[in-house]
Amino acid sequence: MKHMLTINDLQARIEEKEILKGINLDIKPGEIHAIMGPNGSGKSTLASVLAGRADYEVTGGSVQFNGKDLLELSPEDRAKEGLFLAFQYPVEIPGVSTTNFIKSAVNEKRKYQGLEALDAAQFLRTMKEKMKLVEIDQSLLSRSLNEGFSGGEKKRNEIFQMAMLDPKLAILDETDSGLDIDALRIVANGVNQLRTKDNAFLIVTHYQRLLDYIVPDFVHVLYNGRIVKSGTKELAFELEEKGYDFIKAEVNEATA
Amino acid sequence: MMDAKIFFNDIYKSQDQPNDLLKAFQQKNWNSFSELDLPSVKHEEWKYTRIKNVFTEAIQYNQDKTDFSEEELSKVKLPGTANANSLVFINGIYQPHLSTLTDGSDRLIIKSLSEASTDEDADFVNEHLGCSNAYHPDGINALNGSFAAHGLFIKVKKGKELSQPIVIYHFSDSRSGFRFSQPRILVSIEENTIATIIETYHKIGNHQSLTNEVVEICVEKAAHFRYIKIQNEGTDSNHTGTTQINQLGKSTAHAVTISLSGEIVRNNLNMVMRAEFCESHMYGLYLLGGKSQVDNHTIVDNAMPNCLSNELYKGIMDDNSTGIFNGKIFVRKDAQKTNAYQSNKNILLGQNSSANTKPQLEIFADDVKCSHGCTIGKLDEDALFYLRARGISEQNAKALLLHAFAADILQQIELEELRNYIDSLISERLTITI
Structure with a gap:
């Protein structure tokens, strides 16, 4: 099957600091990949670089997304091409309601795809349906975006937005961080219901916990800017049991 | 001449x-x-x-x-x-x-x-x-x-x-x-x-x-x-x-x-x-372009005790425009238990735009609550990226954020039709295209 995302020797830095030192990763439609790794290994950088955050400078390598050179696209065009980043720290934006903002986002994407804008009734219907998925309340969506939201509400709002935008590839950047077990279950349940044979997920996480609920097809371990080990979901269990030290030891041994 | x-x-x-x-x-x-x-x-x-x-x-x-x-x-x-x-x-x-x-x-x-x-x-x-x-x-x-x-x-x-x-x-x-x-x-x-x-x-x-x-x-x-x-x-x-x-x-x-x-x-x-027991509210919004120069000088003069004043001015300056804010608050000797708040926030969009802001508090009473603050900055880059990462164009994302920045001043206009009218003038200026 054709690859949806092909990352080839991707290198990136922030200011003078090299963070990604040659990432290789292929994702096909229908797959769920998990990226795990200790703090500071470059997991969130990878997510940010893929979404197009300007703080990072790509210094080498390439990323193909559905046949397009992803790195040449603006963040908004990446989104309209079907890439979605669920933020680790969703931004609070006073004065902009989720409802208004997601309506603009949905309609800009539709325009890009050559589709008519949703009218108020269609939009409301879609919204109601997606709200159920993440058990989010209408009143929350009428409020200023993420302002005063609890950690769990912010993450559920991310998954709600994902459901509304129906991406081809969703990157979940430490979506499990700061979530209690109920919120974790709701978020995971939302993701599982959105999963189809045509879309894919890249789940960035520090812990194996989320992977109890969202079962990955592949697990990759990122360490020191490189993917040092790949495997199936069993690798996640091994990491949970042994910690990251054994990986570090393996890598250090190999490079010694 | x-x-x-x-x-x-x-x-x-x-x-x-x-x-x-x-x-x-x-x-x-x-x-x-x-x-x-x-x-x-x-x-x-x-x-x-x-x-x-x-x-x-x-x-x-x-x-x-x-x-x-x-x-x-x-x-x-x-x-x-x-x-x-x-x-x-x-x-x-x-x-x-x-x-x-x-x-x-x-x-x-x-x-x-x-x-x-x-x-x-x-x-x-x-x-x-x-x-x-x-x-x-x-x-x-x-x-x-x-x-x-x-x-x-x-x-x-x-x-x-x-x-x-x-x-x-x-x-x-x-x-x-x-x-x-x-x-x-x-x-x-x-x-x-x-x-x-x-x-x-x-x-x-x-x-x-x-x-x-x-x-x-x-x-x-x-x-x-x-x-x-x-x-x-x-x-x-x-x-x-x-x-x-x-x-x-x-x-x-x-x-x-x-x-x-x-x-x-x-x-x-x-x-x-x-x-005594007066309440004053002052709100201002200046949205400037070209070579406009708008200078708001405000004075709150508390002569008597137990009064409350609240002041919020916001400015957005594009092109070569200049926004000036000077907010004086006097709390006279007898004006104990005064509550006086002041805030001025500015966003600079134009390369050659500028903002001057000067809070000036002169307090002669000793049992008062007064605060002031001012900011001059650019649009929040994190917020901008967040919106763009959802597929909203840079221009619209900026417009949404600026509109939101202005919103809490607009909300102070009670007359709905008038508020909507001013809102539409602002949206037009910010060229929101969705």
Whole structure:
């Protein structure tokens, strides 16, 4: 099957600091990949670089997304091409309601795809349906975006937005961080219901916990800017049991 | 170039002599103007605003009397004010034949200042006319006072609620040359009343204009007064205006100043709290482009204990525009238990845009709560990225954020249709395309 995302020797830095030192990763439609790794290994950088955050400078390598050179696209065009980043720290934006903002986002994407804008009734219907998925309340969506939201509400709002935008590839950047077990279950349940044979997920996480609920097809371990080990979901269990030290030891041994 | 003093001297001398009260008032003001002259940038209060040149240009002004048809005037009617008490000024002079009142004389009295200074309101006029003078010893206020006899007097009668706001339309005719106008208004909001005054400005013609206005408002016990000033006159309109609200009794005053265009604009807004348990609110939004320069100088003067004031001004500057904010808060010795808050926030969009902000708190009482803060910055990059990462174009993301930034000022406008109208002007300016 054709690859949806092909990352080839991707290198990136922030200011003078090299963070990604040659990432290789292929994702096909229908797959769920998990990226795990200790703090500071470059997991969130990878997510940010893929979404197009300007703080990072790509210094080498390439990323193909559905046949397009992803790195040449603006963040908004990446989104309209079907890439979605669920933020680790969703931004609070006073004065902009989720409802208004997601309506603009949905309609800009539709325009890009050559589709008519949703009218108020269609939009409301879609919204109601997606709200159920993440058990989010209408009143929350009428409020200023993420302002005063609890950690769990912010993450559920991310998954709600994902459901509304129906991406081809969703990157979940430490979506499990700061979530209690109920919120974790709701978020995971939302993701599982959105999963189809045509879309894919890249789940960035520090812990194996989320992977109890969202079962990955592949697990990759990122360490020191490189993917040092790949495997199936069993690798996640091994990491949970042994910690990251054994990986570090393996890598250090190999490079010694 | 002719000296402004000599020029205005001729006009001053040639005006019709008013009644004794106004004659004495004008004389006093003329003396101060002669002494003070127009402020240069060396004047501390005019440091960032080069106003003298504008006045010097204005002395070539066109003094022809003009008139507009009702049709021309109706084009600029503010939405949501179809039934309002509508007062029309042309070139600074009140036009009774173009004005319409919905509230009857049992509630609302509109008459010339010269009439008010000879009838039962003479004592009021004598006491309050010129109350803003002491706060602005800069020649500009005095220049307006030198010609105050053509002014207007407004009274909202004790115990009455106006059914409709008072909308004051100021028209400047600059079709045949620079137009200089000096509107003067004295307002009495009596006890137990509820009233709103909206002022808006329009220039008809392609030459420049300068409006030098003084509005003095007294708000009595248990009165609720709202004031809205909307400035969207165009790029070659200049404005120096003072609005002073004296809270004489326990009362609430609420002001919103919206500035969307103008060449050089200076708004002085003073709230003087002369009684206990007063509440003052001041909000301002300036959204500027081109070479606009808008300067908001506010004064909150707490003379008595237990008063509350809250002030929030926000500015967005694009192109080469400049926003200036100066917020003075005085807490006098007796004004214990004062709560005074002030905030000024600015976003710079243009490479050559700038903001000057200066909070100035002078506190002479020891049991008070006062705070102030100001920010000058760019749009929040994280917020911008968040919106763009959802597929919203950079331009629309900026517009959404700027609109949100302005929203809490707009929300202060109670009249829904008017609020929506101003909102639409802002959206248009920010070119939101979704």
